[in-house]
Amino acid sequence: MKKPDFTLILLLLPLALVTALVLAACGAVLLQSLGHVPAFGLAGLTLGYYRDVFHDPDFLGALAVSLSIALKSAILAAALGTALCAALVARRKTGGPMVYLVRFPILAPHAVAALFAILLLSQTGLLARLACALGLISDFPQFPQLLYTPGYEGAILAYLWKEIPFVAYFSLALMSSVSATLGEAAQNLGASPLRAFFTVTLPLSLPAISKAFLIIFIFAFGGYELPMLLGATLPKALPVQAHLTYMSPELRDRPYAMAMYGTILILSAAMARLYALLTRRLMKKLGGTV
Amino acid sequence: MRRSIVPRLILALTAACIVIPAALLAVWSFTARWPWPNLLPERYTPRTVSELLFGSAKLSRLLGSSIALAAAVAVLGTAIAVLTARAEALYRFRGKELIRLGSWLPLLIPGTVFAIGFHMVLLRLGLADTVAGVLLVHLVAALPYCITIMADVTRAVGFGLEEQAAVLGTGPFRAFFYAALPSLLPGVLSSMSMAFTLSYSQYFTTLIVGGGRVKTLALVLVPYIQGGDRALASVYAAAFTGSALAVFGIFEWIIYKVQRGGT
Numbered sequence: 001m002k003k004p005d006f007t008l009i010l011l012l013l014p015l016a017l018v019t020a021l022v023l024a025a026c027g028a029v030l031l032q033s034l035g036h037v038p039a040f041g042l043a044g045l046t047l048g049y050y051r052d053v054f055h056d057p058d059f060l061g062a063l064a065v066s067l068s069i070a071l072k073s074a075i076l077a078a079a080l081g082t083a084l085c086a087a088l089v090a091r092r093k094t095g096g097p098m099v100y101l102v103r104f105p106i107l108a109p110h111a112v113a114a115l116f117a118i119l120l121l122s123q124t125g126l127l128a129r130l131a132c133a134l135g136l137i138s139d140f141p142q143f144p145q146l147l148y149t150p151g152y153e154g155a156i157l158a159y160l161w162k163e164i165p166f167v168a169y170f171s172l173a174l175m176s177s178v179s180a181t182l183g184e185a186a187q188n189l190g191a192s193p194l195r196a197f198f199t200v201t202l203p204l205s206l207p208a209i210s211k212a213f214l215i216i217f218i219f220a221f222g223g224y225e226l227p228m229l230l231g232a233t234l235p236k237a238l239p240v241q242a243h244l245t246y247m248s249p250e251l252r253d254r255p256y257a258m259a260m261y262g263t264i265l266i267l268s269a270a271m272a273r274l275y276a277l278l279t280r281r282l283m284k285k286l287g288g289t290v
Numbered sequence: 291m292r293r294s295i296v297p298r299l300i301l302a303l304t305a306a307c308i309v310i311p312a313a314l315l316a317v318w319s320f321t322a323r324w325p326w327p328n329l330l331p332e333r334y335t336p337r338t339v340s341e342l343l344f345g346s347a348k349l350s351r352l353l354g355s356s357i358a359l360a361a362a363v364a365v366l367g368t369a370i371a372v373l374t375a376r377a378e379a380l381y382r383f384r385g386k387e388l389i390r391l392g393s394w395l396p397l398l399i400p401g402t403v404f405a406i407g408f409h410m411v412l413l414r415l416g417l418a419d420t421v422a423g424v425l426l427v428h429l430v431a432a433l434p435y436c437i438t439i440m441a442d443v444t445r446a447v448g449f450g451l452e453e454q455a456a457v458l459g460t461g462p463f464r465a466f467f468y469a470a471l472p473s474l475l476p477g478v479l480s481s482m483s484m485a486f487t488l489s490y491s492q493y494f495t496t497l498i499v500g501g502g503r504v505k506t507l508a509l510v511l512v513p514y515i516q517g518g519d520r521a522l523a524s525v526y527a528a529a530f531t532g533s534a535l536a537v538f539g540i541f542e543w544i545i546y547k548v549q550r551g552g553t
Contacts, residue, residue: 222400
């Protein structure tokens with residue numbers, strides 16, 4: 001490998017500029033969340049806005065809703081996505097039409113996923129009509145309400161529709177190579193296919209799966225479209241509540257909105273840090289490297 | 291496991307969960323009346339399609355601007371990714387971990403937060419509510435994926451051919467364009483395709499950074515879904531998905547051709 005020279009600086013300059021912009025963006029949010037908004041005549045730094053929002057029941061409800069959406073969709077997507085990935089590997093479908101099909105929900109935007117949820121899962125949606133045709137229900141109010149509920153089932157299901165394929169596609173390369181080498185070896189030595197999967201292939205595929213988990217958690221925690229389109233009026237998801245406060249005509253609300261965005265930012269960073277610590281410990285235990 | 295029926299069932303269920311909504315979207319796009327509890331619509335109409343083509347939203351202009359924006363993001367994002375991947379694979383330097391962290395950063399920060407912060411920064415730079423600003427924020431969203439793809443490809447291809455060309459007296463730029471780029475091409479194309487679809491489907495970042503002045507297809511789609519007219523929402527979603535898939539298909543076809551021609 002070469003030693004650093006002038007060309008290296010040129011090669012890294014664009015990424016450095018973009019990274020500087022991203023850090024500046026985060027800094028701007030945090031600064032305003034501490035009450036420094038000179039344009040609105042607010043100066044000085046205080047944690048008071050954070051203290052205030054953490055005493056606001058609407059905010060606490062929104063925080064709880066967003067954490068629950070993120071946890072449920074990330075855990076379920078990781079588990080079911082791993083199962084889908086294992087099925088693709090087991091059926092040797094690591095390329096071709098099936099993989100193209102699996103990539104479709106990853107490419108589809110969240111708004112389209114929301115529309116699918118409405119067309120399929122609403123009380124007059126296709127599933128309700130099927131249930132009625134099969135005689136399971138006699139009229140649409142009997143179909144369980146999944147959309148616009150305080151539990152955000154609709155948003156979680158729409159996230160799962162997108163993120164299960166994401167986990168599977170993200171882990172496919174690693175899992176199929178592990179399975180073809182060490183997984184096969186374990187089977188040749190007499191392990192049953194299921195045992196070879198759970199003791200060899202799955203642990204060695206964990207780096208990809210856990211990284212996908214982190215990406216999904218942070219995305220669902222800070223995601224706006226799905227809870228906005230499929231969520232309840234109360235409690236709102238945190239990014240929806242923050243945007244509402246941001247759009248408030250009352251300019252003095254601005255630092256409160258920023259404190260909400262700041263909370264999203266800080267908790268996401270904490271989650272990423274936790275992930276880094278956990279994977280390092282896990283890798284040490286397994287004796288491997290990431 | 292290969293003989294078991296479980297993997298088959300999982301794949302069949304997955305396929306159904308993907309194909310059925312897509313088919314439903316197509317049916318809803320032409321639906322005039324679909325009373326409860328019928329399993330199929332009662333009447334079909336071309337109204338939605340004519341609204342899509344000739345209605346207030348001006349599909350052709352929206353398509354043109356959205357595709358141009360996404361194409362610019364694809365080219366710029368991939369160019370930056372090629373440079374970053376080269377630096378990472380070719381040089382030994384301190385702070386390499388920082389580069390990796392920097393390229394991952396946009397995935398670790400929720401898009402909602404950096405869209406808001408980005409808008410404030412761009413206000414200072416005089417780029418808020420402009421196409422250039424939206425292009426920048428889409429670029430940030432796409433870069434982690436572009437860099438991951440290009441880093442893998444660059445490491446796999448290596449620098450052997452380029453070094454040979456240099457030994458034979460070729461300048462560094464010619465060596466890169468003639469010796470390295472052809473082998474990097476499949477990676478370049480899949481990075482561009484990834485960046486294109488990411489930019490094409492951005493909603494919140496476009497809304498905030500564009501300030502409502504920059505209109506893309508993804509942006510006008512959301513109010514139709516909120517509006518509750520399922521047929522109209524479906525026809526817009528179908529136009530959106532169809533155009534994205536068409537561009538994606540073209541990229542995949544070129545990659546296929548390049549790979550077959552190359553080996």
